[in-house]
Amino acid sequence: MYTEEFAAVALSRVSGIGPVVYRQLLRHFGSAEGALTAVARELSVVPGVSRELASRIGAAAPKREAEAILEFSVRHGVHILRAGSERYPATLRNFERAPAILYHRGNTDLSRRRTLAVVGTRRVSRTAGQQIERLLDPLAEYDPLIVSGLAYGIDTAAHRRALARGLPTLAVLGSGLQYVYPYANRKLAEDICRQGGGVLTEYPPWVKPEREHFPARNRIVAMMGEMTLVVESDVSGGSIITANMAHELGRKVGACPGRGGDRSTAGCNALIKQGKAFLIDGPEDIVRLLAWKPAAEGRKQLQLFLSLLPEERQVVDLLQEEASGSRIDELSTKLQWPPAKLASRLLSLEMQGIISALPGQRYRLSASGSFPGLP
Template identity: 55%
Template sequence: MTSEQYAAVALSRVPAIGAKLYRTLIRQFGSARAALAAPSADLRAVEGIAAKTAAHFGGDQHYREADRVEQFARTHPLQILCFGEDAYPDALTAFESAPAVLYHYGQTDWSNPHPLAIIGTRKMSSYGGRQVERLVDPLQEMGALIISGLAYGIDITAHRRALRVGLPTVAVLGSGFEHIYPAAHRRTARQLAEQGGGLLSEYVPWQTPEREHFPARNRIVAMLAAMTVVVESSCSGGSLITAKMARDYGKPVGACPGRPGDPSTAGCNELIKSGRAHLIEAADDVTRLLKWGGTAQQAAQLKLFDLEVEEQEVVQQVPVGGSISIDELQRQLVRPPAALAGTLLMLEMKGILTALPGHRYRLAMA
């Protein structure tokens, strides 16, 4: 945990400092540390900062909470993702209401080009389970990232199906990591983090699950995904709130058609009839709408005949739907650093690889 991350956590814990005001302060003062150290008069001059809010900066509760987070991070594999840093998910940066600080446990590759949210009722039917399989299984080839909320029903089924077919999957929580909810899904939560995905929360580790946290959690699901698909929902289901959020963010929404007259799927049918969602029957509908086409690996393989042997060896090390660091390539291929850097540059120029922050590379789409 760096000093700036510590300051970011502390600033995010100042009472009345939400996501939008946090960004305003960063823009005004340049960093979280500078904002915390700013004189009260300067703080009150910032739009949105009232005298009462500025007075909170003089206390120490937010520093005590940052100390607790720092202590937790020393004994747990916790990654702190702060707005403005390279590790913060790019998909969230465009949204003013995205959390200022996120807590991540796992190996999620936020640059995955195929993030799909799958959500729905907690009271899933066998039909809903089959629909999840029809959505998830074909996406194995392109290494899609499956996003959901770890809840009963559709959510946990989507996570578990992704694990079964080898896809990375991330669960966005409505609580801190010390209070995984529901508790029955703790084992699956660990598997997510250990098998290429992870757990993500805007809540400090000791935060218990509260009713109002789950709609807030759902906005992050909608922001992260290229598309949100509602598999099974009644007309009053919480999934419809997430679908509305996705539409408000300018993201496409899909819904699986349900049985006529069945209340448990009436919400999906209404979304489709009203034009608020695309009709989704299988993964092909998703890939067509999002123009995902073929896989990145297939695109690269079509060009392999144009590559030198050294370039082919590099391409073969890059995981489907994931990324690899230059250090990992160095260990696996045992190449002189300058030679490897030259090969990577050529692969970028040929449109085979895409460079990512942190000296990482993934296969590019054709």
């Protein structure tokens, strides 16, 4: 009767259904569609579902909201991410209280597990700006996703530095996608989406930024990061809230130390003193604590693949399908090329070290010419 996507969004718009109850319904009925179409008597046996809540699940209003959300999503290229689905962010899947539904614009690879959340004060000092560069630039070798909240100050600096270094970055909002906040960062949000990153929120598109939404935004940031790094902060504020949330969730927290008596770094010092954060003196501390291995080789291979001529890529694509190699006549038949053209492309690829010649007029990708993970 309903698509699973429609049913999931409709359930999420029912007052009283939070992340935990949503997951209880999915476990009991096996699907969001099963829960949405169940009668009140069936619903009321689910833990956390009262008779009053069961009656609201069958109401028309949540379905109307779901229709509006799906229409907006199709029109604006928004991805709807459902808890329990393959596209739901990998780093959130183990959290029972992670949002049931997320709305995502952009091309972020949300399945990657190498992530770093970066937070801090809105009144960023020159020193903190330099810290961002000093810490993030060397991490390009490890290709992490940089997560932050698009706020002024440290958030903005982290997003911008990630873009400058070719790192994917994700901006988490405390509003719907119609109301990117702060307004001055709307262009930054568009740049993030264009350059392989994205914007993420748990709020429907028409929800405006409100003070009470930002703790929920901070919680998503804390959940998304393998580590939450506090670059500069006083003893109170959103960044300290995010760091405490990450600590409570069992995530690692890092903090850049500052001079004693300096309010701009007092929060960082306090987190370290309380044993809630590791002291981060350089990028090597982040790499060591998260046990990251360099991703540079894979990135070099991808860059090499993208630099090939289109016809050379066709040959590489075919050789990737046959680990033991292919004969020249087999390649010629598949490609439908004349022998002289194929011989020219094979010679070019061999000179680049991408393929190796084998006895019997066979060729295969060389060890340095493999391209793992390419579609």
